[in-house]
Amino acid sequence: MVSERPLRLAITPTGLDKGALEAGQFLEIDEAARVVRGNGMPSAETGLHLAIVRTRGAGAVLHTHSLWSTVLSDVFSADGALALDGFEMLKGLRDIHTHEHREILPIFENCQNIAQLATQVEALLKHEPAVHGFLLRRHGLYTWGQDLAEAKRHVEILEFLLEALGRSRTGV
Amino acid sequence: MVSERPLRLAITPTGLDKGALEAGQFLEIDEAARVVRGNGMPSAETGLHLAIVRTRGAGAVLHTHSLWSTVLSDVFSADGALALDGFEMLKGLRDIHTHEHREILPIFENCQNIAQLATQVEALLKHEPAVHGFLLRRHGLYTWGQDLAEAKRHVEILEFLLEALGRSRTGV
Amino acid sequence: MVSERPLRLAITPTGLDKGALEAGQFLEIDEAARVVRGNGMPSAETGLHLAIVRTRGAGAVLHTHSLWSTVLSDVFSADGALALDGFEMLKGLRDIHTHEHREILPIFENCQNIAQLATQVEALLKHEPAVHGFLLRRHGLYTWGQDLAEAKRHVEILEFLLEALGRSRTGV
Amino acid sequence: MVSERPLRLAITPTGLDKGALEAGQFLEIDEAARVVRGNGMPSAETGLHLAIVRTRGAGAVLHTHSLWSTVLSDVFSADGALALDGFEMLKGLRDIHTHEHREILPIFENCQNIAQLATQVEALLKHEPAVHGFLLRRHGLYTWGQDLAEAKRHVEILEFLLEALGRSRTGV
DSSP states (O other): OOBTTTTBEEEOBTTSOGGGOOGGGOEEEOTTOOEEESSSOBOTTHHHHHHHHHHHOOSEEEEEOOHHHHHHHHHTGGGTEEEEESOGGGGGSTTOOOSOOEEEEEEEOOOSOHHHHHHHHHHHHHHOTTOOEEEETTTEEEEEESSHHHHHHHHHHHHHHHHHHHHHTTTO | OOBTTTTBEEEOBTTSOGGGOOGGGOEEEOTTOOEEESSSOBOTTHHHHHHHHHHHOOSEEEEEOOHHHHHHHHHTGGGTEEEEESOGGGGGSTTOOOSOOEEEEEEEOOOSOHHHHHHHHHHHHHHOTTOOEEEETTTEEEEEESSHHHHHHHHHHHHHHHHHHHHHTTTO | OOBTTTTBEEEOBTTSOGGGOOGGGOEEEOTTOOEEESSSOBOTTHHHHHHHHHHHOOSEEEEEOOHHHHHHHHHTGGGTEEEEESOGGGGGSTTOOOSOOEEEEEEEOOOSOHHHHHHHHHHHHHHOTTOOEEEETTTEEEEEESSHHHHHHHHHHHHHHHHHHHHHTTTO | OOBTTTTBEEEOBTTSOGGGOOGGGOEEEOTTOOEEESSSOBOTTHHHHHHHHHHHOOSEEEEEOOHHHHHHHHHTGGGTEEEEESOGGGGGSTTOOOSOOEEEEEEEOOOSOHHHHHHHHHHHHHHOTTOOEEEETTTEEEEEESSHHHHHHHHHHHHHHHHHHHHHTTTO
16 A cells, blocks of 8 residues: 555556566556556456455555465365464464464455455455455465555465465375 | 578577576577577477477477476376366466366377477367467476467466366365 | 573564564573563563573574474374484484484474473473474474584474475375 | 596585585595595495496486485385386486386485495496486485586486376375
8 A cells, every 4th residue: 555545556567477577567546446657557356455455454465376275265165265273373463362263264256357256355354354364266365464564474374374274185 | 489481490409408508509490490590409399399380370489397297297198188277377378368268288198209299289289279288298398479478478377277286186 | 592601592583574584683582581682572482492492401492383394293293292213314413323213203282371381391301301303283393403503404304304204194 | 526547536525514515625535435635524425426436437426315205215115116107307317218218216225334235236236237326215316427417417307207206196
């Protein structure tokens, strides 16, 4: 988030190699996803980012296409969510101070209609104020934080625990 | 592809450590695989690269010997192909705009007679215009693009999805 | 260990990104975990580090939150320990000169009451003088050495062997 | 190999962190493992390196403690060997020009009596002139080449194929 009022988010442009982005290529958008600074079109999933910012007041939103979020969002899709239980690493999530915690990651069916998905996400985030992230089936993870450092910490924790969960299910 | 007409491809020389190649070591060949610039003999699989360029008009062809392409090309060899279904990452493939897509990767039996293999590959690419790549059993992946950036993106997507497929089959 | 008498340990401050720490951010504490140099509060698990230094005379203590220590500490938790048998790499552990050795890593149930955990750890280390490390369930590995180089070598060996044990149990 | 006649090998000293070695720390030994240049004692396994140089005329010998060589040398120990069949990557091994090849890696029981192990290794290498490497159970891989580049290429190929074999056995 570049500013809160008026809302200005820095966001990646669509279609570019995210691994090769330079600072000057980021766009700045308003609360209606209109580009107010920069060249290009914002990420196709901008609507999800805005839904999270609106509902959670998040300062930063991060989205990954990682192996374990892709695989486990599919494995647990019939349950509509997966649970990460009893790990010390959960303590790094905002407001969690013990490993004796059950973190739920809801799983949404993936959808190209982002407005529709954003409505579902917004409903979830209002209904489940405790969640720190969610999964899109065969797509990836969304998480957020009050700032980029917190969002990044949440990504590290959740991705690590997704791998721990995945590994534990391979017969070890 | 260095030029289209006359056809000139830059290609790696055979026998050298690919991880240590310098720009000046690349060869330039014509449509009959004759070296027109540089020192050395072109890759032993040059015939496959030319078949792909001829049939698809590809600007760049990339070939990997990766772990998951090696393993899964063997696991699915009896089926003659493997399928990557419903992944968001499929949207990065040329002309694919939705995750609701089934990407088929045909699998050829490996063969040291490249001319024979090139004939099979050419027949496949004419018969199946939608494929973005194919596998050689216990060997690796071939993919391509209109330019190097697109070919590289295709490698990233297909290699990632091969790993996702492989992991999903280990009992997670 | 910065000095032995009086006891002074350099330790990471709590709450900071361990991957981004600079030398000047380390704290120095005494045998009662009081900060004698530096700004901030010491690691929440300082009590465990001190228990190990007291009981073993360790010059350095290292603690990891790795994938395999997290997963296997859970898999073997009912046994209260796991065993690493017959690996050449065991020879890198202090006082071990053959692969014909069975290294036991005790597993403690994780606990937020560090004083209580430290008491258990101290009892174990007095009762089992041969152990080179222990696991906290769904948390990670603790190991130590006479200096940082030895502690680091112990981390490398134990983490490698935990992965070897984990992989061997996946049906290979 | 620094020179062939008289035989001089450059070898790592024992006990030092191999990841931190500098060029000046390598020792030079003769055919009886006596140090002729440098400070320190040569690797504890020097006898194996010399046996390989003697029997194969190798210019370089490389030894790894990798995860898959450690795990699979144990999985297949009852068979006394493991086989790598039909992989394209086998073509990078000296004198192998087709994927239609079955590469055997003999497996020896690990032993701290290196002289005894060297005798076994020497007998094997005379009896099986085609092997490009062997495994020590729960220890690692030995391979060699006419020079360091060839030995390194052999390590890359064999380690890759060990992983491919391991992965293929995990139910993919």
